Each structure stands twice: as structure tokens, then as C-alpha cells.
Amino acid sequence: MTIDFHDVLTSFQGHGVRFEYPDIWQIAVEETEGDVIVTITATETCFWLLRILRSCPTPPEVIESCLTGFREEYDEVEETVPDTSLCDLPAAAADVSFVCMDLLNSAALRSVRTLNHTLLVWWQSSESELEEAHAIFDHMSASLSLDRAAAS
Numbered sequence: 001m002t003i004d005f006h007d008v009l010t011s012f013q014g015h016g017v018r019f020e021y022p023d024i025w026q027i028a029v030e031e032t033e034g035d036v037i038v039t040i041t042a043t044e045t046c047f048w049l050l051r052i053l054r055s056c057p058t059p060p061e062v063i064e065s066c067l068t069g070f071r072e073e074y075d076e077v078e079e080t081v082p083d084t085s086l087c088d089l090p091a092a093a094a095d096v097s098f099v100c101m102d103l104l105n106s107a108a109l110r111s112v113r114t115l116n117h118t119l120l121v122w123w124q125s126s127e128s129e130l131e132e133a134h135a136i137f138d139h140m141s142a143s144l145s146l147d148r149a150a151a152s
Contacts, residue, residue: 009139012038013147016116017087018098020143022136040140043106046129048140051120059092059111062120066109067094075099086110086121087146106130108137114146 010023015036021027028039036052053062070077078097085091089112096107107124121144123137 004124015128016114016147017050017052017119018075018143018145018147019050019140021048021140042133042136043129045103045126046124046133048123048137049121050144051122053118053120054116056113056116056118059113059118062111063092063094063109066120066122067096070096070098070107084110086112086119086141087114087144089114103127108141110141119144 008022009020010025010074011018011020012027014029015038021040022042025040025042028041030037030039035055037062038050038052039047040049041047049132057065067077067079069121070079076099080095082093082095086091091110091112094109096109098107104127105124106127108124110121112119123133124132125137
């Protein structure tokens with residue numbers, strides 16, 4: 001029997017943002033050099049990550065930096081550029097496919113800049129987990145919003 005992830009949703013709220021995620025997944029929050037990284041993991045190869053960049057780089061710079069990392073790490077990287085949004089704002093974005101440890105993996109990168117910071121959402125999964133995880137990743141990304149009370 002498969003659990004409907006909508007039945008186990010909980011909310012994260014902090015650092016000027018909020019979003020929903022399955023409470024059966026693990027959450028970790030770390031602050032590094034003024035940035036905040038919130039990571040939600042289901043398995044070792046399946047995660048959703050939100051990075052809050054206080055230095056406010058442009059979203060295209062953030063996406064290109066991530067793509068450069070993929071290109072340096074993996075021999076064959078396929079990239080597509082979707083038309084998408086994040087926090088109801090047009091987002092710089094890339095979808096990536098690559099092979100790691102003989103597994104085909106997919107990743108999605110989305111970035112927007114707000115008044116206070118730049119956000120990067122990065123989700124990644126092996127193909128074997130992607131069918132189940134994709135709907136959850138989409139829900140988490142769609143639920144991401146700016147916490148107006150914390151921003152004021």
C-alpha cells in the first residue's frame with residue numbers, strides 16, 4: 001500500500017520562506033557564510049534542496065554555476081531549459097540528466113531573486129525513484145512562498 005503524500009504534509013517556515021513537505025522525509029537546516037540551506041531527503045539519491053543566497057546573485061548566474069558543477073563532475077550531461085516560475089516569479093531554470101554510479105539521474109534547478117535574497121531550488125533523483133518523487137518535488141516547489149511577515 002502506497003501512502004498518499006498529501007496525507008503526511010507538514011510546513012516549514014523560516015528564513016523568510018515557507019513550503020510544504022512530507023513529514024516522513026528528513027529535514028536539515030544549515031547556515032553557512034550567511035546563506036541558508038534547507039535539505040529534504042527521502043533516500044540517499046532523492047532530495048529537494050532550497051538555498052537562500054543573501055548575496056543576491058542573479059538567477060542566471062546561480063543556474064550557470066550549478067550547471068558548471070554538473071559538467072565538471074559528470075561525463076555526459078543533458079540540459080534543457082524549461083519555461084517555469086518559482087514563488088509566482090519567472091525563474092531561471094534548467095533540467096539536467098546525467099549518469100552516476102551506473103544510474104540515470106535527473107535534476108531540476110530553479111532560481112529567482114527577491115528583494116532580500118536569491119532562492120535556488122534544486123531537486124534530484126535517480127530514475128528508479130523519480131516517478132514517485134516527481135509529484136512530491138513539484139508540490140514542494142509549487143508550495144514555496146515568501147513569508148511576508150518575516151520579510152517586513
